[in-house]
Amino acid sequence: MLTIHLPNAIRRELDQEVTTDRPLEGVVLDLIRVGLRHRTSIGEKVSRPLVREALQGTGLWEPLDETVWAPYLRDAEKVTHEEVREMLAGLSPLSEDIVAERDEGR
Helix, strand or coil: CCCCCCCHHHHHHHHHHCCCCCCHHHHHHHHHHHHHHHHHHHHHHHCHHHHHHHHHHHCCCCCCCHHHHHHHHHHHHCCCHHHHHHHHCCCCCHHHHHHHHHHCCC
16 A cells, blocks of 8 residues: 655646546556556667667668768758759659569569
């Protein structure tokens, strides 16, 4: 048995969730379960640095290094939307390329 003293505002919110089929105890237990599942997903976020490290070791992860990308970004500032449209003229839409690759079995 656990006794918790809740602020009145939280108690009012909990009371709004209570129904004849779902008593206060059930509401609180459901919210605790959801919170515990969320805690697990936070733990998964902690593993992201490990995944990043593994991907970097295989060469599949390239960190965003400003010194590498800065020249491209500076040059991109000079290009207008119309120039981009002209550069892409004649290319098939990416969605068509994806469908074609799937049909080829890639």
